[in-house]
Amino acid sequence: MKFSIALSLLASASFAFADLSLREASKDFMVGVAGASHRFGDEAYMNALKEFNTMVAENGCKLSGIQPQQGVFDFTDCDAHLAKAEENGMKFRGHCLIWFNYQPQWFQDIKGYDNMKNTIVEHVTQVLTHYKGKIDTWDVVNEAIEDESTGENGTWELRDTFLSRECPDFIDIAFKTAREVDPNVKLFYNDYDIEGIDIRQGKKTNAVYNFVKDMKERGIPIDGVGLQYHLHTEPGKTVKYENVMETMERFGKLGLEVQITEMDVNCVKGNTEEEFALQAQLYGDGLRACLDSPYCTGFLIWGVGDSDSWRTDGYPLIFNKDYTPKPAYYSLINVLKDHYKLEDNEEPDAETTEDNESSEDNNLEDLEPTDEPTEIDESSNDESNNKETEDNINEPKESVDENESKEEEPIEKNEQSNEESEDDNDSKNEGSADKKEINKEKKARKCVVRKKN
Secondary structure (H helix, E strand, C coil): CCCHHHHHHHCCCCCEECCCHHHHCCCCCCEEEECCCCHHHHHHHHHCCCCCEEEEEEECHHHHHHHHCEEEEEECCHHHHHHHHHCCCEEEEEEEECCCCCHHHHHHHCCCHHHHHHHHHHHHHHHHCCCCCCCCCEEEEECCCCCCCCCCHCCCCCCHHHHHHCCCHHHHHHHHHHHHHCCCCCEEECCCCCCCCCCCHHHHHHHHHHHHHHHHHHCCCCEEECCCCEEEECCCCCCHHHHHHHHHHHHCCCCCCEEEEEEECCCCCCCCCCHHHHHHHHHHHHHHHHHCCCCCEEECCCEEEHHHHCCCCCCCEEEEECCCHHHHHHHHHHHHHHHHHHHHHCCCCCCCCCCCCCCCCCCCHHHCCCCCCCCCCCCCCCCCCCCCCCCCCCCCCCCCCCEEEECHHHHHHHCCCCCHHHHHHHHHCCCCHHHHHHHHHHCCCCEECCCCC
């Protein structure tokens, strides 16, 4: 498999951060992560979190966290996430104002068009007023399009939920209200399985494209589309670089920004070297596409370490459960280094950094890293590629089906036991080579390693 040698070398360095940090390598380009306030007291967690330049609250800024009782607004947890981001020099992205899932019962029980409309207007107004001038980007509506939409003939279908039943134009209402309250905030629609033709044969991608195109044509204020980018390491549930580029271009030509908002990659065969190699390649492809596209303005990962992920059995993130780096971490840094023409110990220079929003005429070949985009078997998985929903409550709970059923009330998850299974290969490699061999391996890697302070 590609990278097997390079990633074997990386395995021996899995307990060290790269000499050039992810934040340093990303320069001003948004490379972010979903944070959870109940982890902020963990030093290892914070060391990993600080590798990013942007944070989004995994749950703290949702309606369920801010308005647990109707008319009672509590910004404590969302404020805590924002404060931690500011304390560490990070930007902050808002997620999400309106969503059908993971909602308090009082919200689901609202009946009547006017009552639902007024509730949506009140919530959006209160939240955007509170954070005006502090948060410049919000996911306004999350996951509103039906998974099985065909996208044929310019069509789409709204997901059948209490929102669409009581207030069919709830999306228009939310976006219009957000723009009225804060004319300067960027407003995104966010969804999963819309990364390209590899997922659901491109049907949901087409449906969401038709949907946001219609919004633009009707003058609904929308600035961008979030591609959640939840993948698996198996054919039919992953995407190719070139197809993601095509999807970004389609949305971009509508006058919309695109961001990868919640990336993770489930290792379906466990924490094996082969799975981690493919995971690293898929992460690299996602970031590479985002950097190479003139329409993509941000790249975010949905959680810090594997113990924090809503995908509890797939080792989906770039840090292990103990927050030591995985091969995917180095893959992202190498993509950034190749894109910005950086060497080890060299920080990006403004004069040599290319503006990601410049002309489409950029020569993408010059930006290509050494590593080729992943080649995945194109055999389509005709079964519904139902997504286990992205917005993890981070706690032990009842089984979540792949259409993302979640608990209705926000409850912080208990600390999971720090399982060591995925670190077995790392511990075996570490210490097995003598100093001379380790030095040779370091030279073979693109990233020099260092201990994190």
